[in-house]
Amino acid sequence: MGKLQGKVAVITGGSSGIGLATAARFVAEGAYVFITGRRQAELDRAKAIIGSNVTAVQGDIANLDDLDRLYEIVRREKGGLDIIVASAGYVEVLPTESVTPEHFDKTFGINARGTYFTVQKALPLLRDGGSVVLVASGMHIKGFPAYGVYAATKAAIRSFTRTWAAEFKSRGIRVNTLSPGLIETPIIDGQFDSKEEADGARAMFKQITPLGRIGRADEMAAAALFLASDESSYSTGIDLIADGGITQL
Numbered sequence: 001m002g003k004l005q006g007k008v009a010v011i012t013g014g015s016s017g018i019g020l021a022t023a024a025r026f027v028a029e030g031a032y033v034f035i036t037g038r039r040q041a042e043l044d045r046a047k048a049i050i051g052s053n054v055t056a057v058q059g060d061i062a063n064l065d066d067l068d069r070l071y072e073i074v075r076r077e078k079g080g081l082d083i084i085v086a087s088a089g090y091v092e093v094l095p096t097e098s099v100t101p102e103h104f105d106k107t108f109g110i111n112a113r114g115t116y117f118t119v120q121k122a123l124p125l126l127r128d129g130g131s132v133v134l135v136a137s138g139m140h141i142k143g144f145p146a147y148g149v150y151a152a153t154k155a156a157i158r159s160f161t162r163t164w165a166a167e168f169k170s171r172g173i174r175v176n177t178l179s180p181g182l183i184e185t186p187i188i189d190g191q192f193d194s195k196e197e198a199d200g201a202r203a204m205f206k207q208i209t210p211l212g213r214i215g216r217a218d219e220m221a222a223a224a225l226f227l228a229s230d231e232s233s234y235s236t237g238i239d240l241i242a243d244g245g246i247t248q249l
């Protein structure tokens with residue numbers, strides 16, 4: 001029997017990268033998943049990859065009406081929810097002198113505010129004993145130049161984890177953060193102007209990561225599975241860092 005047999009999960013950002021690998025792994029472990037993202041074509045592609053036990057719901061986590069629509073679909077189709085993996089996130093690399101109010105508001109609007117209301121709006125559906133996994137980043141621990149606003153949104157997510165772990169414990173709902181290091185997903189190429197620049201970042205991270213390589217999305221899915229399942233039944237409020245040791249050694 002799978003580790004998530006009969007469970008219902010919402011995975012924001014489930015159309016790509018870490019969210020998609022997590023959705024596929026959860027289905028393989030017996031779950032039914034609702035995946036979200038803004039681009040319908042990516043959702044269609046992800047749905048085909050996952051194959052079964054998946055509903056794709058187009059929507060922007062920064063748009064509260066989209067979140068209401070998502071949870072209305074979950075309520076109609078499944079009546080409740082056991083797991084949330086909040087993986088949807090946005091990154092734009094900008095040194096401090098180039099940061100605009102628009103960059104600041106967009107980054108916080110998606111990563112911090114969007115993640116916050118993804119969880120808040122799920123609460124009426126989230127069953128006692130559930131598990132919430134918030135995808136942050138090892139960046140919230142480090143001081144990487146040009147990632148200041150992004151890193152701060154991830155520090156906010158790490159903080160939500162502690163508050164919610166305390167607030168929801170009486171219902172047996174555990175809340176944990178997953179903080180990846182550099183993981184090979186489309187978000188890497190997406191944050192640079194050219195393939196050469198992106199490859200430069202890959203080489204730099206490979207060099208400074210103690211395990212000597214970039215991580216894989218399936219490794220993050222394994223970590224998310226640990227946090228989402230009873231395998232982590234005595235963990236709440238933690239930050240599971242899966243980063244090849246970059247923030248630790």
Ligand SMILES: NC(=O)c1ccc[n+]([C@@H]2O[C@H](COP(=O)([O-])OP(=O)(O)OC[C@H]3O[C@@H](n4cnc5c(N)ncnc54)[C@H](OP(=O)(O)O)[C@@H]3O)[C@@H](O)[C@H]2O)c1
Pocket residue numbers: 012013014015016017018019036037038039040042059060061062086087088089090091110114135136137138179180181182183184185186187188190
């Ligand atoms: N890969 C890494 O190196 C790394 C490292 C540390 C942390 N992370 C975090 O891991 C999470 C997943 O990233 P990834 O690497 O899997 O990147 P990815 O492959 O680009 O996936 C990002 C996903 O989030 C969705 N998304 C983005 N903005 C959204 C929004 N406003 N509303 C709804 N969905 C949205 C994207 O779909 P649409 O674009 O179609 O909306 C996509 O499905 C992010 O929170 C990221 O910050 C990644």
